[in-house]
Amino acid sequence: MEPNQNTANDILTAGKHVSCWYEPSVQFKTYPALKENLETGAVIVGGGLAGLSVAYNLSQAGIKVVLVEDGLIGSGETGRTTAQLVTALDERYFEMEENFGLEKTKLIAESHQAAIDFVERTIKKENIDCDFDRVNGYLFLHPTDRSESLKKELEAATRAGISIKELEEVPCVPAEGNCLCFSNQAQIHPVKYLMGLCKAIEEKGGRIFTETHASKIDYTGIVSKDGYIIKAKHVVVATNAPVNDTYAMMLKQWPFRSYVIGALVKKDTLPKAFWWDTGDHTIKDCVPYHYVRLHTYSNEYDLLIIGGEDHRVGNTRAEGTTEEDRYSLLEEWTRKRFPVEEVVSRWSGEVLVPMDALAYIGHNPWDKDNVYIVTGDCGIGMTHCTIAGILITDLITGKENKWTKLYNPYRFTLKASGPFFKMLKDDLVSVLKKWFYTDTVELSDIQNGEAKIVELEGQKCGAFRDANGHLHIVSAECTHLKCMVVWNNDEQSWDCPCHGSRFTYMGKVINGPAINDLQAYSVPY
Ligand SMILES: Cc1cc2nc3c(=O)[nH]c(=O)nc-3n(C[C@H](O)[C@H](O)[C@H](O)COP(=O)(O)OP(=O)(O)OC[C@H]3O[C@@H](n4cnc5c(N)ncnc54)[C@H](O)[C@@H]3O)c2cc1C
Ligand code: FES
Structure with a gap:
C-alpha cells in the first residue's frame, strides 16, 4: 500500500446531511484562506459560535483578533444546532445543586440568563437580522x-x-x-447570527480566514497546514473538542x-x-x-x-x-x-x-497562561459558547469575573467522578477491541455505499466503496490516541468512539480532539 496525498477538501460541513439553516435566504459570506504570516493580539481557532463569540467580545474590547476556521463559518456543530437558548439545563437543577451546592447553582443559572440577554443585546446593537424570538x-x-x-x-x-x-x-x-x-x-437562526458576528468583528479590524487548518498550536500562536504562521499574545482554541489537548480534557467528557x-x-x-x-x-x-x-x-x-x-x-x-x-x-x-x-x-x-454537565472555559490546563480553551458544550452549547465569549475576554483583559472558578477547565468534581472512571474503562475496552479485532472482510465483499474495517498488510484500515464503486482506504487508527474508528453510515464519516474525533471517508479530520488526518492510501483495487 502506498501512502496517498490526502486531497479531501470538498466536505465543508461536518457530515453528509446539511441542516435547515443553509437556506437560500441566508447571506452566507465566505472568507479567503490564510496566505501570509501575521502577528496579532489574539488568534482564535474555530469559526463556530464559541470562536466567534470570543472574537467578537475581544474585538469590542479593543484587541486585534485573527480567527482561523478549517471549514467554512459554522461548518462544525454550530451549523447543526437547533439553536435553543435556554436556562433549562441538560442536567436538572436539583442534580446541579447536589453536585455544586446552592450558591454555585445560582451562579450557573445567572450565567445562562446573562448569555441569553447578551445575545439579545448584541443582535440589537449590531443590527443582526437572525429571527431572534x-x-x-x-x-x-x-x-x-x-x-x-x-x-x-x-x-x-x-x-x-x-x-x-x-x-x-x-x-x-x-x-x-x-x-x-x-x-x-x-x-435564533444560528448561521445568520454567526454572519452578524463576523461583520461586527471585521468592522473592528478583526480578520477571518476559512479553509485554514491550524496544524500546530502553542502559546506563541499557530501554524497552518500550508505553513503560514500567526504569532499572537493570546491563543484561544474554540474547536469544540480542543485540538491542542491530548489527555487533560478528553477524559473528562x-x-x-x-x-x-x-x-x-x-x-x-x-x-x-x-x-x-x-x-x-x-x-x-x-x-x-x-x-x-x-x-x-x-x-x-x-x-x-x-x-x-x-x-x-x-x-x-x-x-x-x-x-x-x-x-x-x-x-x-x-x-x-x-x-x-x-x-x-x-x-x-x-x-x-x-462529567459534571458544565462547560470547561478558561486557561488550558498545564499550558502557558495565555492559552485558553472552550469545550464541554452539552446540549446547551449556545449559552455555554456565549458565556465563553464574555469569560475569556475578561480573563484576557484582566477583568474579574465571578464565573471563572465555576467553568475552570482544571476542575475535577469528585461527586461527579463516576463518568471519568467509566471513560477510562471504555477507552481501555476500545483499545483492546482494536488489538483483538478479527473480522476477516475481503475488499471485494464491500458493496457500493458500504464501509468496513479490513486488515491490509497487518494494518487495520477503514475501506469505503463510494456510489461509483471507487474504494477509499484510510488507516482505522484515530490520530488522537489510536482507538479504532467506526463507520457512521448516516453522515458517511469515520467516527472515533473514544473521544469523538471524526474523519471524512477520505481521512480528513472534521472533529477534534484529533488534529491530524487519517493516513489515506491509494490501492490498486
Ligand atoms: C444536533 C444538535 C443540536 C443542538 N441543539 C442545541 C440547542 O438547541 N441549544 C444549545 O444551546 N445547544 C445546542 N447544541 C449544541 C451547540 O450547537 C454547540 O455546543 C455549539 O454549536 C458548539 O459551538 P463551537 O463553536 O464550540 O463548535 P463548532 O461549531 O463545532 O466550531 C468549532 C469549529 O472549529 C473548527 N476546527 C476544528 N479544528 C480546527 C483546526 N485544527 N483548525 C481550524 N479550525 C478547526 C471546526 O471546523 C468547527 O467549525 C446542539 C448540538 C447539536 C449537535
Ligand atoms: S482516540 Fe481520542 S478521539 Fe480517537
Missing part, C-alpha cells in the same frame, strides 16, 4: 422518569433564581399532563450524537415555543431526551424542528438501533404529539458532555 419552554415528564422529578426541579430551579412555574397541561400537547414552564428562553428532523406544520397551528421531555431513563450511559422548536419556513408552513435519540458516538448498534433508524423514531415520537406533515430535513451532530 423570546419564547417559553415546556418541560414534561418522559414515561420512564419518576413523577417527583418535576416537583424537585420546580423547587430547585426556583431556589436558583430561575423564572419558572408549573402548568396543569403542556400547551399544544395536553395529553402529556402537567409541565414546568421556563419563561424568557430564546431562539463524553461524545454523544444527537439527531434532528425538520417537519412542516401548517402556519399558525403552533406558537413559537420549546418543548422538552425529561428523557428516557432506561437507556444506559445517557438519558436521551427530545427537544422541539418552531422556525418560520414559508407563507404556508412553519418548520417544527425536533431533536433527540442521542447515543454515545460509535455505539449506536450496541443499543440495537442504527443511525438511520433514529430519524424514524424521532418522526414517530413527533407524529404522536404534533400535527406535522412532510419531513423535509434531517441531520445529526455531536455534543460533548462533561
Whole structure:
C-alpha cells in the first residue's frame, strides 16, 4: 500500500446531511484562506459560535483578533444546532445543586440568563437580522422518569433564581399532563447570527480566514497546514473538542450524537415555543431526551424542528438501533404529539458532555497562561459558547469575573467522578477491541455505499466503496490516541468512539480532539 496525498477538501460541513439553516435566504459570506504570516493580539481557532463569540467580545474590547476556521463559518456543530437558548439545563437543577451546592447553582443559572440577554443585546446593537424570538419552554415528564422529578426541579430551579412555574397541561400537547414552564428562553437562526458576528468583528479590524487548518498550536500562536504562521499574545482554541489537548480534557467528557428532523406544520397551528421531555431513563450511559422548536419556513408552513435519540458516538448498534433508524423514531415520537406533515430535513451532530454537565472555559490546563480553551458544550452549547465569549475576554483583559472558578477547565468534581472512571474503562475496552479485532472482510465483499474495517498488510484500515464503486482506504487508527474508528453510515464519516474525533471517508479530520488526518492510501483495487 502506498501512502496517498490526502486531497479531501470538498466536505465543508461536518457530515453528509446539511441542516435547515443553509437556506437560500441566508447571506452566507465566505472568507479567503490564510496566505501570509501575521502577528496579532489574539488568534482564535474555530469559526463556530464559541470562536466567534470570543472574537467578537475581544474585538469590542479593543484587541486585534485573527480567527482561523478549517471549514467554512459554522461548518462544525454550530451549523447543526437547533439553536435553543435556554436556562433549562441538560442536567436538572436539583442534580446541579447536589453536585455544586446552592450558591454555585445560582451562579450557573445567572450565567445562562446573562448569555441569553447578551445575545439579545448584541443582535440589537449590531443590527443582526437572525429571527431572534423570546419564547417559553415546556418541560414534561418522559414515561420512564419518576413523577417527583418535576416537583424537585420546580423547587430547585426556583431556589436558583430561575423564572419558572408549573402548568396543569403542556400547551399544544395536553395529553402529556402537567409541565414546568421556563419563561424568557430564546431562539435564533444560528448561521445568520454567526454572519452578524463576523461583520461586527471585521468592522473592528478583526480578520477571518476559512479553509485554514491550524496544524500546530502553542502559546506563541499557530501554524497552518500550508505553513503560514500567526504569532499572537493570546491563543484561544474554540474547536469544540480542543485540538491542542491530548489527555487533560478528553477524559473528562463524553461524545454523544444527537439527531434532528425538520417537519412542516401548517402556519399558525403552533406558537413559537420549546418543548422538552425529561428523557428516557432506561437507556444506559445517557438519558436521551427530545427537544422541539418552531422556525418560520414559508407563507404556508412553519418548520417544527425536533431533536433527540442521542447515543454515545460509535455505539449506536450496541443499543440495537442504527443511525438511520433514529430519524424514524424521532418522526414517530413527533407524529404522536404534533400535527406535522412532510419531513423535509434531517441531520445529526455531536455534543460533548462533561462529567459534571458544565462547560470547561478558561486557561488550558498545564499550558502557558495565555492559552485558553472552550469545550464541554452539552446540549446547551449556545449559552455555554456565549458565556465563553464574555469569560475569556475578561480573563484576557484582566477583568474579574465571578464565573471563572465555576467553568475552570482544571476542575475535577469528585461527586461527579463516576463518568471519568467509566471513560477510562471504555477507552481501555476500545483499545483492546482494536488489538483483538478479527473480522476477516475481503475488499471485494464491500458493496457500493458500504464501509468496513479490513486488515491490509497487518494494518487495520477503514475501506469505503463510494456510489461509483471507487474504494477509499484510510488507516482505522484515530490520530488522537489510536482507538479504532467506526463507520457512521448516516453522515458517511469515520467516527472515533473514544473521544469523538471524526474523519471524512477520505481521512480528513472534521472533529477534534484529533488534529491530524487519517493516513489515506491509494490501492490498486
Ligand atoms: C444536533 C444538535 C443540536 C443542538 N441543539 C442545541 C440547542 O438547541 N441549544 C444549545 O444551546 N445547544 C445546542 N447544541 C449544541 C451547540 O450547537 C454547540 O455546543 C455549539 O454549536 C458548539 O459551538 P463551537 O463553536 O464550540 O463548535 P463548532 O461549531 O463545532 O466550531 C468549532 C469549529 O472549529 C473548527 N476546527 C476544528 N479544528 C480546527 C483546526 N485544527 N483548525 C481550524 N479550525 C478547526 C471546526 O471546523 C468547527 O467549525 C446542539 C448540538 C447539536 C449537535
Ligand atoms: S478521539 Fe481520542 S482516540 Fe480517537
